[in-house]
Amino acid sequence: MESKYDKVAYPENAYLHSDSEQEEFGTGVYPGVSIISRKYKHEDTIKIACFKVKRKFSRIAIAGVILALLLLIIAIVIISTSQRKGSEEKEMLHNSNNKAYGLFFQPDVGDNPLINFSPQNKYSMNPYIHNLDFHMHDYNGYSYDKDPYMKCKNGETVPEGKVCVQKIETFGSQCTHLGNYGYLQGRPCVLLTLRLRPDDVPENFPKDSKVGKLLNDTWSPNHIGLKCEGETEDDKKHIGPDRWYAPLHNKDHPTMREKPIQNFPETGFNLTYFPQKNPDKYIAPSVMVQFNTIMTNHVIRIKCVAWVANPVQGENPEESEIYTAKFRLLVT
Template sequence: MAEKDIEYLKSPDEKTKWESTKEFIWNPRTGQFCGRTGASWAKITIFYIVYYACLVAFWTVMLMVFYVTVDYHQPKWKLDSSRIGNSPGVGFRPSPPEENVDSTLIWFRHGSSKQWEYWVDSLNEFLEPYQGGQQHGEHLTTCSFEETRKPEEVCHFNLDLINNNCSSSRKFGYDVGRPCVLIKINRIYGWKPEPYDNNSLPDNMPEDVKKKYDPRNVYISCEGENPADRENIGPINYYPSQSIPNYYFPFNNQPGYLSPFVFVHFQDPTSGVLMNIECKAWAANIKHDRKERLGSVHFELLVD
């Protein structure tokens, strides 16, 4: 065996960690820096520059195509052609605290303890845009059934028409255990309510709505889900009325648009009893599906 081969097979001298580290950073025998020669570093650097340049170029082109096809004022898919569909949901305020975001329970203790303050603050926060700001400007108009508003205009929602029992000055009734709950129809771009034929109103429509039904309005009704709930919620009033005029629709992303709503005033709910309540909106093109929560909203009310 040649002497050169014998030298090759000899065990390398043991090196300290510092010596191994220095040799990894710069190996004078092989001319390697951090395990690669200068030519190897140049090749891999050029590869990654080209690779990331191609990625940036690809996603830039995709983003440009996306922005070209996006309309900033209206969705591409609307009503039946969209995932949202053409039957709106219904929402309620005040919303439960963020830590109970999945809850639908309105629970408070009325009286001097002021454990009702959160619910009052939540309603005041929601109503703040209605009290100023968006309720002023050239886009705002006073709507009526006799006049047709322009597409870019929005209808003024007059809080002064709401009964004082559901006002901020009266704490929306929470301090005396007679709460007001705000019910609104969720926005769907381009959706307009369609009237029922007066001769073919739904069988499950509440009798009080049937008696006052006007095809120019969308109606709101609330009742207990079970016989015990209906017995315990007591009498109900609606402010400013039980209906929302059709001229507030459609929502077409107009600047300053504010959703119309109805306040439901529970005048004498039974204390200490959990009540399941369902509120529905009534129009010919509003479907009611409890499972999907179409056309209705569920919440629980507990007054201590």
Template sequence: MGVRPLIDHKATLIDFDHEKQSSYQIHINHLQAFLEQYNPPPSNAEVCVSGPPSDPKKVCKFDIADLGTNCTWANKFGYADGQPCVLLKLNRIFDWVPESYANANDTGNPDAYESNSVLVTCNGEHPADIDNMGPVEFFPPAGFSFNYFPYKNQVGYRQPIVMAQFTGITRGIVVQIRCRAWADNILYHKNDKMGSVHFELRVD
């Protein structure tokens, strides 16, 4: 998995003061720059309802409206309110097709689980992080739709993305977070980057 904003590829800390726009402007600029590739959509994109396009020259359109109204440039991606949005994406793997997860209860969020999507969850790395992370909302709630897979290096392909908004993070401390993608054929191990991503978040 990948995460944005990621200003320094050697560091994984997202750090800002919600009362000082100068401290978070670089983060929201980074998010907006990433989203600009989705709008306008490529000319060969179509709305996919129940699977990828049958025409190999077509791609599924990802509608950034699915990311909700909180995680937008107009809303400063929640940073001005101290409720930052973090963009999550699956790394492109050629010809990979996700498989429905066998037991939705294992995910910790069975109410959001859909059999045709890769669910995403985020948790604190350690007990103190769990206590300090607070609630998190996902847009879209079900995660990455199967419609966008497999990736075959199609012209105009735009990978699906999910916004995670941290709405009650404890102020003034570094919270270590790990977000995970759930599919039966995603191998996961805490010490392995495959299927998950780690970052730190500090909100003043």
């Protein structure tokens, strides 16, 4: 009689095991009945192997894509950082002294206009002090009573062939060699010189003008005003406030105010020095700018402007490379 089990269908690659193989595969459902298991053909083995390879390859491919994306992100970050850094370095390496005439600053040591020193390390400030000594020689080494040099008064007309000489005393008591130009006290002095073309005759702004009000109590009818300050708001934050102190042996002024940035002379560049009457021996007027309250461990970008009312090509002095000087201070 035909059993219902005789009608059980099994796939073509099914393999009927004999009773002698039961120890390996286990007993059947019924005694004496052979066990049915799947025995793969050669092509099935290849298909399974291919599937496994594809699955493994898919995982590797996904991992590779993720890794590639990560590497791309890292590369973008590195390139972006290096470009920004390169831009900053390029900006740092730009020296506003690289011009034929205009406003110049000293000390200028190397191509990078960064004045970096520590008051606790005299070796760090020596290059700047030596540089200032060199440029101050013109104001130290001439006799005022020997031709063609002469003392010049504000507003006077200088005779042809004569040369005005600025007194060393006009640069303040600390901005000299004996005072180490303020570097030993962490209050560096920077020399600003207005060197124009022989026939240039600069003019100053009226007192009631916007620039005149900006210069405030330092405005003078006989001078080109000079203003130095932090280049950005962040730079300005790292320049300290006014300093108040008690001068020795001065009962008339028990306390005195010291500005964060002071000019010596405070009125700027004397107009009497222009135009040049003897270009071969001419000595350009200068101003010592002392930074009294620079915060330490911060690079502070400084921008100085010579406020010439009749600039070349009518450009704004504040936006002109000729009438501006830019440098950086880092006191550590």
